[in-house]
Amino acid sequence: MGPFRSRRQLQACQVICLLILGICLSFALPIVPAWAQTPQPVDIRIALITRQQPPPPLYEFDPVPEDEGLAGGRLAVRDNNTTGQFTGHRYILEEETLEEGQDAVAAARSLVERGVGFLAIDLDAGDVLAIADALKDENVALFNVRATDDRLRGADCRSNVFHVAPSRAMLTDALAQFLAFKRWRRLFLIVGPQPGDKLYAEAMKRAARKFGLVIAAEKPWEFGPLARAKADSPTTAGALTFTQNLDYDIAVVADEAGDFGDYLAYRTWDPRLVVGTQGLTATTWHPTFEVWGAAQAQTRFRRTADRLMRPLDYQVWMAVRAIGEAVTQSKATDPGAVKQFVRSAEFGLPAYKGVSLSFRLWDQRLRQPLLLVQPRFLVSVAPEQGFLHQRTPLDTLGFDQPESACKLQ
Amino acid sequence: MWAFVGRRTAFTLIGLAGSIAASNVEAYTIYVSNEKDNTISVIDSDKFAVVSTWKVGRRPRGITLSLDGKWLYVCASDDNRVDVVDTATGEVVRNLRSGPDPELFVLHPKGNPLYIANEDDNMVTVVDVETNRLIAEVPVGVEPEGMGISPDGAILVNTSETTNMAHFIDTTSHEIVGNVLVDARPRYAEFSADGKRLWVSSEVGGTVSVIDPASREIIKKIEFSIPGITKEAIQPVGVRLTKDGRKAFVALGPANRVAVVNAETLEVEKYLLVGQRVWQLAFTPDEKLLISTNGVSNDVSIIDVEAEKVLKSVRVGGYPWGVVVGPK
Numbered sequence: 001m002g003p004f005r006s007r008r009q010l011q012a013c014q015v016i017c018l019l020i021l022g023i024c025l026s027f028a029l030p031i032v033p034a035w036a037q038t039p040q041p042v043d044i045r046i047a048l049i050t051r052q053q054p055p056p057p058l059y060e061f062d063p064v065p066e067d068e069g070l071a072g073g074r075l076a077v078r079d080n081n082t083t084g085q086f087t088g089h090r091y092i093l094e095e096e097t098l099e100e101g102q103d104a105v106a107a108a109r110s111l112v113e114r115g116v117g118f119l120a121i122d123l124d125a126g127d128v129l130a131i132a133d134a135l136k137d138e139n140v141a142l143f144n145v146r147a148t149d150d151r152l153r154g155a156d157c158r159s160n161v162f163h164v165a166p167s168r169a170m171l172t173d174a175l176a177q178f179l180a181f182k183r184w185r186r187l188f189l190i191v192g193p194q195p196g197d198k199l200y201a202e203a204m205k206r207a208a209r210k211f212g213l214v215i216a217a218e219k220p221w222e223f224g225p226l227a228r229a230k231a232d233s234p235t236t237a238g239a240l241t242f243t244q245n246l247d248y249d250i251a252v253v254a255d256e257a258g259d260f261g262d263y264l265a266y267r268t269w270d271p272r273l274v275v276g277t278q279g280l281t282a283t284t285w286h287p288t289f290e291v292w293g294a295a296q297a298q299t300r301f302r303r304t305a306d307r308l309m310r311p312l313d314y315q316v317w318m319a320v321r322a323i324g325e326a327v328t329q330s331k332a333t334d335p336g337a338v339k340q341f342v343r344s345a346e347f348g349l350p351a352y353k354g355v356s357l358s359f360r361l362w363d364q365r366l367r368q369p370l371l372l373v374q375p376r377f378l379v380s381v382a383p384e385q386g387f388l389h390q391r392t393p394l395d396t397l398g399f400d401q402p403e404s405a406c407k408l409q
Numbered sequence: 410m411w412a413f414v415g416r417r418t419a420f421t422l423i424g425l426a427g428s429i430a431a432s433n434v435e436a437y438t439i440y441v442s443n444e445k446d447n448t449i450s451v452i453d454s455d456k457f458a459v460v461s462t463w464k465v466g467r468r469p470r471g472i473t474l475s476l477d478g479k480w481l482y483v484c485a486s487d488d489n490r491v492d493v494v495d496t497a498t499g500e501v502v503r504n505l506r507s508g509p510d511p512e513l514f515v516l517h518p519k520g521n522p523l524y525i526a527n528e529d530d531n532m533v534t535v536v537d538v539e540t541n542r543l544i545a546e547v548p549v550g551v552e553p554e555g556m557g558i559s560p561d562g563a564i565l566v567n568t569s570e571t572t573n574m575a576h577f578i579d580t581t582s583h584e585i586v587g588n589v590l591v592d593a594r595p596r597y598a599e600f601s602a603d604g605k606r607l608w609v610s611s612e613v614g615g616t617v618s619v620i621d622p623a624s625r626e627i628i629k630k631i632e633f634s635i636p637g638i639t640k641e642a643i644q645p646v647g648v649r650l651t652k653d654g655r656k657a658f659v660a661l662g663p664a665n666r667v668a669v670v671n672a673e674t675l676e677v678e679k680y681l682l683v684g685q686r687v688w689q690l691a692f693t694p695d696e697k698l699l700i701s702t703n704g705v706s707n708d709v710s711i712i713d714v715e716a717e718k719v720l721k722s723v724r725v726g727g728y729p730w731g732v733v734v735g736p737k
Contacts (some may be wrong), residue, residue: 079551082531083572086550086588293570293594296552297511299529328573328590350593350613351569354663355641393639 004101013353020292041090042333044080046320047111048073048145049131050122051098058228069122069145070095072307072313075297076320078304080327087328093320098123105134109298112140120319122312125149125156132158143319143338146312148196153365154399157406162342163365166284166318168203170398174282174370174382176207176274177396179250181384186216188272190264192255193221200254200277215246225259244269252276257278279374285314286373294352318357318366322349353381355394363406367394426617428640436737438496439700440481441467442732443726449483449494450725454693454734457711457721463499465492469555470730471513471718478735482538484511491525492535496735506540508534513731515556515565517580524565524580526553533567533576535583545583549576557598557607564622568595575609575618577625579658591618596688601672602612602652605608610645610659617645617659619675629675631659638641640665647690649699651714658699658712660687665688667710668703669717682717683710691732700728 026404029232050069065071075092080091086239096107104127108119118141121128124145132142142161144152152158178187187208189200200217208215223239224231231239243251243264251268253276255261261278273279287308290298306321322342327333330341341347343364348356352371360367372380382395389400399405429476442465449463449472466485472494473482481494484507484619487569491505491514507514510529517524522544525534531551535544550572557566558580566593575598577587592614599608601620605618633643644662650672651657657670663686669679684703691700692714699712708722709729 079571082551083569083574084574085548086574086576086585293552296510296528303529325573348593348614350573354613354644356593356613356615368547392641 006061022054030349041084041088043312044084044089044091044118044327044333045094045114045116046077046118046120046323047089047096047116047173047318048092048122048316049104049111050096050119051097051102051104052100054100058225060228065302065307065310067305068310069297069312069316070308071301072315073120073319073320075107075301075304075313076317076324079321080324080371083324083328087331089324089327089333091320091324105130108135112138112407117141118323118338119143120145120316122146125152128152128161129156129158132161141323141335141342143322145315145319149199150399153363154405157363157408159364159408160339161364162319162322163363164315164322165400166282166368167365168200168371169206170368171282172200172203172207172396173210173397174372175252175280176204176211176213177387178280178372178380178385179213179275180211181259181346181386184249184273185213186247186249187213187247188243188251189215189218190251190253190276190306191218191220192253192257194255194257196256196275197254199257202278204252204254217246221253221255221260223260225257226263227258227260233350238268239263240267243272246270248272251276251279253278277315280372280379281374282370282372283311284318284368285309285311285380286371287372288376288378291329292319292352292354295305297352305377318351321351322347322366325349360395360401362401362408363399363404364408365398367392367397369394370397429514435693435695435697437698437734438737439691439693439701439732439734440472440474440701441729442472442483442731443466443724443728444470444704445727445731447485448726449481449499450729451499452709452723452725453737454698459723459725461499462726463494465494465501466490466504471526472733473510473514473516473523473729474733474735475516475582480538480734481735482514482516482523484514484731486510486512486528487566491523493538503541505536506534506543507536508532508546509602512554512555513570515558515632517558518560518562524556524558524567526556526567528552528554528570532566532567533578547578547583548586549578549585550574555596555598555609556611557600557688559600559622560602565598566607566609566622568597568598570594570596570612573611573614575620577609577622589618589620589625589627591627591632592735599650601650601654603654606650606672608648608650608657610648612644612646612662614643614644615645617648617670623655630676631670633659633661633664633668633677633678633680635664635666635680636662638666646688647701649690649692651692651696656714658690658714660690660701662686662688663705665703667699667712678716681710681712681717683712683719684708684722689731691734693734694736698734700732700734702732704728704730705710 077093253261436455441450467487471484508527512528514525533547550569552570555568592611594613647660659668666680685705
């Protein structure tokens, strides 16, 4: 009984102390610091629209996390709000996940009707285009964080869309620069069956022409998803002889779904390295990337999301941070005004790549260095040394202004 | 008599050629933190050579000395603490509470407390170096790094790398009293000796903002341009000003140069070629020499301040980050 009594007394005492403290605090309120006295912060509403991915059909040892992309957006909003407390802005991230087959345009419209001024779109090219066209008269800025299709930055470019995701031409140019730098010039191009694989192969051929590489051989892959499931012996035998009697320096695989590319390394007839969508790949982010302050972003992300940061997380992070940077730098909050600033020459986004990133005026595509990585290590950063450009070396990646099919407005 | 004077002059000349003006420069000890191999390189400014290497906590970055030069404070970022090293023995004798991931700090002009930027935690931690008591934690922008304090100790300035601001903090109330937006990725803040100018470097923005601390207005943004070096490679980090207010030195990162700026006109006058990826700078107490840490070439460059010439480079440990100079 004794200890109980004293604890209750202690609690009572704490309550009284808190009350006194509360009264004191309410008197002390007028002396809060100047920056905290700013009126009600202005809300900046950002939405990330994404689609539920169907579960992988076969055994997947490294499944896509459910919060892929989203976790990057959450980190960026937190970063924005840390700055926003000093500038009087409050950023809000709404998370909209579509079911398989659900209409993306209707969902985007309803977000805008609810007051969202900025939309990060984590959907395929068709959906990006449909949303852009449906919202062309709305006061909203769109950011493509996933679709790598060059047509979105070319013939199908739209003035309300900014492209944070790298295009296939950028990815393949980054690889081609590295191969040219290493003088590994004769390529054996292995093309998967999906439409994206064919587009990737096209981009690779263009990159080869651009940087003086040769397509020594090109073959379609016809042995199924060998990286995902064991096949019968005739198929594996076929996959082995498939690489026989060819004269090349390096194999380039086009397999965006990751069905067979990882099968190729060490299974080529001749001892050759594999690059492309597997093996050595070009990407925006990698867990082993730590220079230019990236280590800070990696630990901040890992602490909040409890996993490693992936390229899509980084791309959503860049989109949300671009909005935050533009608001801070221009002091504008209206989506139209922010959009104008983002596409102006004054805008710069620091994003742990050692240089300030910017959007190109003529196609609203982000200029960014790309990482060349193997699964467990960073190999190089594109653009490679020595690839020069009259504006910035970053414009050596992807379609340049004179060859662009994009006509904005 | 004549012969004697002559011999003495000759001796001095030999001394100049041999050990670089050793006769007219006081001897100091230079301490360099090596981020990648968790050591401090100790350099004798007389010999321009590493005389010992001390083991400290993981990822040592910011480094400073107590006013009497007896204690070396080192941010051991990955160990979430500040190591206190006895400069007489080279031993870590105790640790200070630093908050998570301390990167850079500044000592109050009176020698206590220590103001620490917690890069991973958006916080500035104020700690008493004698009692190891946590005096305050001040929430600031994302990735705080640069730390400058006014000569009278009244105003602390912290720069946040991702928020891109210089936060002005009252050292009595520990409240933020003002914010100045600068160019991208501000890394360093340095007050002039008279307290009338604040210099803030922006690494990705490629500029140095010179701010009037009273009005908190930017007086000028200094830009740099070096023939044959791309604009992207010019990344200002460390800034040091001479006490007489005449000169400023700015480390330009991967441009591998230290800019000499006229601190009165705010015009860049010269670029000195040093080692690769130069980040931090420190004067000897007599301001005759300036030392730069060159992270990628793993050396420090020693610069003659008056002549504006690089005298020598000294190889140190892995990824030299911070530097401070004390009495021998």
